[in-house]
Amino acid sequence: MLYGFPPVLANDTRILILGSFPGEASLLATQYYAHPRNQFWRLLSELLNEPLTELTYPARLERLLTYRIGLWDVLAACQRKGSLDTAIRQAAPNDFAGLQQLAPALEKICFNGKTAGRFAPVLRAAGYQTLALPSSSPAYAVLSFEQKLRAWREILHDNF
Template sequence: MLRGFPPVVAADTHTLILGSFPGEASLAAAQYYAHPRNQFWKLLGTVLGEPELHELAYDARLERVLKHGIGIWDVLDACHREGSLDSAIRHAQPNDFKTLREHAPLLKKVCFNGKAAGRFADVIGQAGYETLVLPSSSPANATLSFEQKLLCWREIRFTKPA
């Protein structure tokens, strides 16, 4: 059974980006979105006006993202999987979203990085959060260019704290 990572959130987090589950490169590095071809950090940095975000050390990236009120987590806490493809996930165990309000009381919007994570949008939406399913930043999602993905990812910014 593979285990995911704890949430990267703060008391002032207003927007959370959920992936499905860390890929092999991320699990090996113990870092969210560690695969060198994953566009997550570049997309998010561009959206936040921090184009150098993907070049920073991992801890500095997390710190910058949190300063913008953005959090990072995954839909799944644990699963069995060979390789990194979401389609290979078996025996999935979801994260504990009931405690999310305790960790991030200002959370208003939950964005899903890809369709696999986005399958949980209805459940999260019923809990009172605004939801947005984004095109996956994964290198496996080669159907859209960076620019096409960025057009959708810019929607992250349309949530401000109350």
């Protein structure tokens, strides 16, 4: 079994971005979105007008929390060879029941890709706004960076 990372949250976090499960590069580096071709940090750099890609990983997380944005994954553990979501087997979801205590100001949950987005109905039923986003993964090449960025701009809609 492979195990994911703890959530990056604060009491004042208003937006949570949920991925599916860390890829091989992320697990090796113990960092969210560590694969150099993953567009996650570049997308957020553009959205926030912050040079996140130039910062150290701890500084990136600190900046996100400053904007009241948190990170986590929908899965706590799984079996998988490689990094593709389609290879995920024996998935165990994270425990979202305690989310209200971890981030009482949380309003909106955004899903990075279709696999993560499968959890939208559950979290919508818990009272959160939800937003499904195109995956920032390099494996999702159907959309250009600019097309992804247009969709990702919805993260900030009504929040800043």
